[in-house]
Amino acid sequence: MSTTVSQISQHVGQEVELKGWCYNFRSSGKIFFLQFRDGTGRVQVVYSKADLPSDQWDLLDALRLESSVIVRGVVKEDTRAPLGFELNGVSVQVVQLAQEGYPIGKKEHGPEFLLDNRHLWLRAESQWAVQRVRDRIITSTYEWFHENGFIKFDTPILTPTSCEGTTELFEMDYFGDEVELSSMEHTAGEAQLRQEHRETKAYLAQSGQLYLEAGIMSLGRAFDFGPVFRAEKSKTRRHLTEFWMMDAEAAYVEHEGNMAIQEALVCRIVEDVLAHCAYELKVLERDVEPLKKVQAPFIHLTHAEATKKLRELGSDIGERADLGADDETLLTQQYDRPIFIEKYPAEVKAFYMKRDPQDDTRVLNNDLLAPEGYGEIIGGSQREDDYETLMKRIHDHGLDPKPFDWYLDLRRYGSVPHSGFGYGLERIVAWTCGLHHVRETIPFPRLVNRITP
Amino acid sequence: MSTTVSQISQHVGQEVELKGWCYNFRSSGKIFFLQFRDGTGRVQVVYSKADLPSDQWDLLDALRLESSVIVRGVVKEDTRAPLGFELNGVSVQVVQLAQEGYPIGKKEHGPEFLLDNRHLWLRAESQWAVQRVRDRIITSTYEWFHENGFIKFDTPILTPTSCEGTTELFEMDYFGDEVELSSMEHTAGEAQLRQEHRETKAYLAQSGQLYLEAGIMSLGRAFDFGPVFRAEKSKTRRHLTEFWMMDAEAAYVEHEGNMAIQEALVCRIVEDVLAHCAYELKVLERDVEPLKKVQAPFIHLTHAEATKKLRELGSDIGERADLGADDETLLTQQYDRPIFIEKYPAEVKAFYMKRDPQDDTRVLNNDLLAPEGYGEIIGGSQREDDYETLMKRIHDHGLDPKPFDWYLDLRRYGSVPHSGFGYGLERIVAWTCGLHHVRETIPFPRLVNRITP
Numbered sequence: 001m002s003t004t005v006s007q008i009s010q011h012v013g014q015e016v017e018l019k020g021w022c023y024n025f026r027s028s029g030k031i032f033f034l035q036f037r038d039g040t041g042r043v044q045v046v047y048s049k050a051d052l053p054s055d056q057w058d059l060l061d062a063l064r065l066e067s068s069v070i071v072r073g074v075v076k077e078d079t080r081a082p083l084g085f086e087l088n089g090v091s092v093q094v095v096q097l098a099q100e101g102y103p104i105g106k107k108e109h110g111p112e113f114l115l116d117n118r119h120l121w122l123r124a125e126s127q128w129a130v131q132r133v134r135d136r137i138i139t140s141t142y143e144w145f146h147e148n149g150f151i152k153f154d155t156p157i158l159t160p161t162s163c164e165g166t167t168e169l170f171e172m173d174y175f176g177d178e179v180e181l182s183s184m185e186h187t188a189g190e191a192q193l194r195q196e197h198r199e200t201k202a203y204l205a206q207s208g209q210l211y212l213e214a215g216i217m218s219l220g221r222a223f224d225f226g227p228v229f230r231a232e233k234s235k236t237r238r239h240l241t242e243f244w245m246m247d248a249e250a251a252y253v254e255h256e257g258n259m260a261i262q263e264a265l266v267c268r269i270v271e272d273v274l275a276h277c278a279y280e281l282k283v284l285e286r287d288v289e290p291l292k293k294v295q296a297p298f299i300h301l302t303h304a305e306a307t308k309k310l311r312e313l314g315s316d317i318g319e320r321a322d323l324g325a326d327d328e329t330l331l332t333q334q335y336d337r338p339i340f341i342e343k344y345p346a347e348v349k350a351f352y353m354k355r356d357p358q359d360d361t362r363v364l365n366n367d368l369l370a371p372e373g374y375g376e377i378i379g380g381s382q383r384e385d386d387y388e389t390l391m392k393r394i395h396d397h398g399l400d401p402k403p404f405d406w407y408l409d410l411r412r413y414g415s416v417p418h419s420g421f422g423y424g425l426e427r428i429v430a431w432t433c434g435l436h437h438v439r440e441t442i443p444f445p446r447l448v449n450r451i452t453p
Numbered sequence: 454m455s456t457t458v459s460q461i462s463q464h465v466g467q468e469v470e471l472k473g474w475c476y477n478f479r480s481s482g483k484i485f486f487l488q489f490r491d492g493t494g495r496v497q498v499v500y501s502k503a504d505l506p507s508d509q510w511d512l513l514d515a516l517r518l519e520s521s522v523i524v525r526g527v528v529k530e531d532t533r534a535p536l537g538f539e540l541n542g543v544s545v546q547v548v549q550l551a552q553e554g555y556p557i558g559k560k561e562h563g564p565e566f567l568l569d570n571r572h573l574w575l576r577a578e579s580q581w582a583v584q585r586v587r588d589r590i591i592t593s594t595y596e597w598f599h600e601n602g603f604i605k606f607d608t609p610i611l612t613p614t615s616c617e618g619t620t621e622l623f624e625m626d627y628f629g630d631e632v633e634l635s636s637m638e639h640t641a642g643e644a645q646l647r648q649e650h651r652e653t654k655a656y657l658a659q660s661g662q663l664y665l666e667a668g669i670m671s672l673g674r675a676f677d678f679g680p681v682f683r684a685e686k687s688k689t690r691r692h693l694t695e696f697w698m699m700d701a702e703a704a705y706v707e708h709e710g711n712m713a714i715q716e717a718l719v720c721r722i723v724e725d726v727l728a729h730c731a732y733e734l735k736v737l738e739r740d741v742e743p744l745k746k747v748q749a750p751f752i753h754l755t756h757a758e759a760t761k762k763l764r765e766l767g768s769d770i771g772e773r774a775d776l777g778a779d780d781e782t783l784l785t786q787q788y789d790r791p792i793f794i795e796k797y798p799a800e801v802k803a804f805y806m807k808r809d810p811q812d813d814t815r816v817l818n819n820d821l822l823a824p825e826g827y828g829e830i831i832g833g834s835q836r837e838d839d840y841e842t843l844m845k846r847i848h849d850h851g852l853d854p855k856p857f858d859w860y861l862d863l864r865r866y867g868s869v870p871h872s873g874f875g876y877g878l879e880r881i882v883a884w885t886c887g888l889h890h891v892r893e894t895i896p897f898p899r900l901v902n903r904i905t906p
Binding site for chain 2: 019066096117122171174204244406
């Protein structure tokens with residue numbers, strides 16, 4: 001019976017066939033131990049020279065790392081095995097004998113070497129585990145949002161302008177003069193309309209938020225989840241130039257309700273990772289005790305409280321300054337649960353955030369910091385929903401109101417209180433997996449100095 | 454009790470509060486009929502002047518389209534209503550009275566006008582319905598893949614080269630000389646490594662397939678689902694410059710197995726849309742009878758059979774030519790189920806497709822055509838897994854093998870038979886919703902002449 005490693009517990013005592021790869025092996029000369037992997041898991045297949053036709057033994061003897069193999073064997077329970085099972089090998093078929101010199105060995109490799117060989121490094125059990133946890137986080141996110149009335153709404157990547165100024169944007173030509181308009185237009189009126197709206201530059205989106213706000217005026221609650229781009233030259237363990245962002249937005253939800261949604265989502269993600277990825281977390285040597293403490297209610301601090309506490313802890317942060325990465329790390333070490341930091345000074349935040357009615361110099365926003373030094377994983381806020389106020393903010397931030405005209409329409413026609421937030425997928429993966437650098441959390445990381453393979 | 458339109462069937466006879474927008478209204482002077490929508494659905498609220506305080510009636514009297522409102526009323530069954538319920542209005546609160554002159558009225562608008570006002574057009578019930586069907590298709594896709602052992606694997610958008618030549622690619626600067634390498638490097642060796650790999654141009658991905666092939670060598674089965682880009686100047690009802698593509702790939706799956714996966718996935722999607730989106734399809738006036746006929750087994754034709762039949766039907770297609778859109782339309786009109794067209798001439802297909810062992814001039818590929826004239830929704834193939842053969846194909850296609858070196862590694866180390874396919878989300882949405890043009894299927898369409906709003 002052909003099956004997968006993930007299913008072998010259902011076949012104890014039976015002979016099964018598995019299709020996959022040779023992850024590792026060793027031989028005593030009489031017994032051959034094959035570490036077999038097939039994408040669903042890893043299991044040891046034990047072959048005895050005495051029981052095997054000699055041509056089969058010769059195949060094993062000539063095997064190389066990462067060769068593709070089809071194995072047959074009888075499943076038996078073995079409490080010493082990671083999965084609790086191993087196979088008594090009956091036969092082996094080599095689908096392709098790997099070339100000699102598989103680049104990634106058991107020795108330590110530097111990060112640049114591993115990233116150059118990312119297409120192969122992905123096969124390492126640690127990297128396999130990270131991608132499986134990433135998939136679980138994505139799945140839990142979709143499930144939670146759909147259970148709570150949110151609709152997926154795919155916002156555009158190619159945009160004519162940016163949400164928050166034009167720094168750190170990737171720019172490109174978008175047809176422009178190349179387009180032979182005359183041959184495509186059917187009427188003079190159409191041609192004129194298009195002429196007016198034709199842009200020659202496009203920018204890669206940094207966030208889908210503004211578009212998502214248009215979406216919820218139709219759908220009530222919506223989320224998007226896709227790649228975003230920052231042409232940021234900074235090189236830190238928390239930054240990629242291309243990364244996956246989940247943005248959510250809800251009509252008739254205010255600041256407190258917004259944080260309740262974030263709390264429930266994060267609790268669900270961590271609960272599901274613990275429940276479904278126990279083996280993966282073990283592979284990653286992730287201490288699960290801190291993750292088990294991620295329970296509601298999370299800690300709430302105002303920005304004023306947070307900066308006060310930080311100064312007591314030795315930080316030189318200013319009273320109205322944004323928190324730096326070091327400040328976040330320091331703060332998260334004081335608590336064993338995630339921390340909401342609310343109501344930042346308006347001057348360090350974006351124009352679209354609604355002001356706190358109790359202190360007009362602050363906004364109804366929150367960051368959410370993950371424990372154990374991981375820091376910011378979510379940023380959110382209630383949005384300014386008053387037309388006149390929003391227009392004033394755009395002017396005060398020195399922005400041109402023209403490209404925001406459609407966004408202002410959302411306040412002209414049926415404006416409602418609404419709030420939203422975004423999470424950075426790679427940061428949540430890094431936190432749950434216990435990884436130091438986000439570059440291991442995405443299949444093919446893009447960094448300021450890397451766009452290959 | 455505060456609830457949503459989607460939940461009112463559970464509150465018959467009770468007074469409920471709903472938060473949303475005024476979709477439409479009419480008044481007899483004594484009775485006010487408010488078409489209320491909240492993103493989860495639409496319901497009529499009927500107010501009687503005799504039963505309402507006069508200030509409340511005045512609010513209704515002054516109401517404008519798309520104003521945001523909170524309504525209270527008693528739920529009653531009404532078999533004439535689309536949902537089967539309406540509300541006896543008790544009170545109304547106007548959250549924001551929309552400005553006069555909401556641009557989208559009941560009269561017919563041209564497509565350019567609607568696209569210019571896409572942020573508002575999305576509120577039209579037809580557009581709301583399309584986005585809900587789109588969400589259902591996305592959800593069914595995730596569910597089906599996860600139930601069948603596929604892991605989400607996010608392939609990169611920013612790529613150093615293209616999959617199939619460099620035409621129709623969006624190109625951009627990727628840091629290049631701007632990067633101050635000296636200040637960032639820690640060792641001379643590191644700097645040298647990076648210098649070698651540094652690229653100054655990036656291209657937006659047209660497909661994640663090649664990267665996904667690396668993914669399955671770790672994960673066994675994987676899919677990606679994200680935006681892709683084609684800088685195509687063609688302007689047809691089936692093309693966008695930015696659209697969402699789902700790519701799936703599986704190790705140890707050959708041509709026949711690949712088609713079985715596609716058939717099961719498409720059946721599931723259509724089944725779920727019929728089961729969950731009955732109201733949305735009704736709004737769209739979609740005839741559901743053709744969708745009900747989408748059942749396994751699908752029709753199978755070889756490319757040779759298809760071209761023969763097409764010529765009998767009056768097409769002038771050549772024996773070894775690719776099918777054009779008109780050919781696809783003609784063919785789909787002959788059957789009431791989707792059609793697999795298999796084994797195209799190698800010369801019209803990509804270098805990575807495996808040749809048919811029974812006819813080396815053809816490849817083990819398939820397109821899948823949706824019925825009712827919709828045409829191609831999926832393209833797939835078994836991939837060439839032999840190193841020497843693949844290298845020859847790269848040369849024969851006039852491609853530079855250097856950027857494919859990492860891809861060739863997949864054949865050097867543990868190559869396996871494998872297959873995959875990609876679907877265009879917008880084409881599946883257009884088909885299931887019965888839309889003529891894909892531009893209505895995505896929240897903010899990007900066309901050769903449009904990048905706004």
